[in-house]
Amino acid sequence: MRNLFAFIYRFRAFLVFVLLEALCIYLIVQYNTYQGAAFFNSANRYVGRVLEFQSGVTDYFNLATVNSTLAQENALLREEVLKYRQANLTDSISQMDTTLLVATDSATVHPFSLHAGRVINNSVRRNNNYLTLSIGTEDGVEPGMGVIAPNGVVGRVKTVSAKYSTVTSLLHSQMLISAKIKKNNTMGTIKWLGGDYRTAILDYIPLHVQMSKGDTVVTSGYNTVFPEGIVVGTISSIVREADKSFYTVKVKLAVDFAQLTYVYVVENKQKAERDSLELNAGILPNE
Incomplete structure (x- = not known):
């Protein structure tokens, strides 16, 4: 003082x-x-x-909180898009019965829901690449669920803990995805052969199929992992080899795996029932 x-x-x-x-x-x-x-x-x-x-x-x-909130909102919006797409497919099948959609359970019309999660670990340079997400069983995630990004397919959930989950990336030597050429619905299988993380192969496309560069490849919906119509990529090259009965089709992947931040885990409410039925019937699941 x-x-x-x-x-x-x-x-x-x-x-x-x-x-x-x-x-x-x-x-x-x-x-x-x-x-x-x-x-x-x-x-x-x-x-x-x-x-x-x-x-x-x-x-x-506060960016982390804001981004998480936006991801949750985007998940809800994408659910609405999937619901609209599924309703259109159901409506096209049931044109002769206008009461079918009213009488059908909502889970039947729209069996998919999305869980937004942040990517906290990722690799693209290995032969077998994985991701780690910041969501787990507490958020409704289970092994075998599909994972998509805002612009395309990412992979499939491998293991899950209470708060985290690992994902087998599409950039994995053992990862196969059932896909189709959007314009003519020709079925094939997407597989990554290593090297360029932006390019995969679309196998089993017969030689009589008409296609061209730039055609969109989407998920087929033939499995319980991914909804039908999720973008995989676009055809970047088509080669007809003399000693093969199928085209060699390269696809430029829609997702840039080196820049993934938020993804959506796809929950199929009908997966257990369908898998159980096909297993009992001795039917191998489509990848």
Whole structure:
């Protein structure tokens, strides 16, 4: 306290000067319209800049929460798209019975739901690549579920813990996906042969099939993992080899696996029933 009084006494003249200057500024601003308006406009501008900077800093540290919320909202929107697509497929099959859609259970019309998750580990340079997601059994994720990104197919859930899950990437030597050429519904199998992480092979396309570069390849819907019509990629090259009965078709994958941030795990509410039925019938599942 003694030091404080000593400081005030030492700089008493300067402190009185500052106090009088402040009082003068207050009186000028308070009792002069022009100076008051100029002062408050300037003050508002600088205060606005400070608040804007503060808001920017706060928003930066809240980005993880914002992104997670947006991913959840996108998952709901994509569910609606899948529901609309599934309803159209069902409607096209049941054109002769207009009451069928009304009498059909909602899980039958739309068996798929999506769970948004953040990618916390990923590889693209190995022969067998995997991803790790920040969601697990507590979020409804189970082994065998499909995984998609906003622009295409990603892979399949391999193992799950309470809060995390690992995914066998499409960029895996043992990963096969049942697919078809969208314009003519010709069935094939997508397989990654290594090397370029943006290119895969579409196998088993017969030589009589008409196709061209740029044609879209989508999931076939012949399994319980992926809904029908999810984009896999576009045809980038077609080669007819003399010693083979099928084309060698290269597909440019729609997903850039090196830049994955958020993905969606696909839950099929009818998977257990269908898998059990096909297993009992001795039918091998489509990849």
